[in-house]
Amino acid sequence: xxxxxxxxxxxxxxxxxxxxxxxxxxxxxxxxxxxxxxxxxxxxxxxxxxxxxxxxxxxxxxxxxxxxxxxxxxxxxxxxxxxxxxxxxxxxxxxxxxxxxxxxxxxxxxxxxxxxxxxxxxxxxxxxxxxxxxxxxxxxxxxxxxxxxxxxxxxxxxxxxxxxxxxxxxxxxxxxxxxxxxxxxxxxxxxxxxxxxxxxxxxxxxxxx
Numbered sequence: 001x002x003x004x005x006x007x008x009x010x011x012x013x014x015x016x017x018x019x020x021x022x023x024x025x026x027x028x029x030x031x032x033x034x035x036x037x038x039x040x041x042x043x044x045x046x047x048x049x050x051x052x053x054x055x056x057x058x059x060x061x062x063x064x065x066x067x068x069x070x071x072x073x074x075x076x077x078x079x080x081x082x083x084x085x086x087x088x089x090x091x092x093x094x095x096x097x098x099x100x101x102x103x104x105x106x107x108x109x110x111x112x113x114x115x116x117x118x119x120x121x122x123x124x125x126x127x128x129x130x131x132x133x134x135x136x137x138x139x140x141x142x143x144x145x146x147x148x149x150x151x152x153x154x155x156x157x158x159x160x161x162x163x164x165x166x167x168x169x170x171x172x173x174x175x176x177x178x179x180x181x182x183x184x185x186x187x188x189x190x191x192x193x194x195x196x197x198x199x200x201x202x203x204x205x206x207x208x209x
Contacts, residue, residue, distance in 0.1 A: 008146050008154055009161065012039040013055050013062065015144035021089045021137055031082040036147040037154050038081055040064040040088075040098065040166075043140040046105035050176050053163035060142055064098055064166035065158050067151035081145050089137060092124040101166055101180065102141075103133050104187045110136075114187045115197040123191050127199055 018041055041060035055062040068084035069077035093100035093114060103125045107113045112129025124130055148154050159167055165176040
């Protein structure tokens with residue numbers, strides 16, 4: 001690994017500061033509107049996630065890395081790490097791979113399985129389920145980041161070098177990859193078989209501004 005890449009890797013695997021949901025969604029959000037890589041650390045972890053060789057920091061465990069924008073899969077993307085991290089914290093399972101994975105792994109605890117909602121084309125955990133996941137992430141999910149002009153290359157190196165059980169793309173060699181894929185496909189199949197969930201008019205999801 002090149003020295004410069006190693007510097008970025010060390011900054012993400014031994015961060016000086018890990019930020020929580022309240023800090024990221026505050027008006028003084030510290031994340032720059034730039035391209036880069038972000039790393040997610042967790043406190044409470046779903047029981048079936050293997051932690052062997054995972055990196056820990058202050059009783060938190062690194063389980064997932066992501067990038068924004070991804071010019072390889074979306075050449076015209078206008079995303080950046082600020083928008084993307086906020087999406088993970090307050091979006092829904094339709095727009096966030098991380099939220100979808102967490103929600104599926106935690107569905108036995110939350111009792112909110114993946115469902116078709118709205119017109120039936122979108123799949124989320126419903127308003128109340130996404131709110132449950134918001135609250136869980138507020139207590140348990142922490143993030144750090146590094147700006148980088150070519151985040152795809154750094155993400156690829158991290159996935160090859162580290163144990164990241166919640167990453168899917170490019171992580172086929174991980175011991176949890178096949179099981180996570182199975183769980184996600186099973187949840188998606190079940191959601192398709194169930195009737196579209198109709199949100200009650202009185203139901204809403206509270207979001208931080």
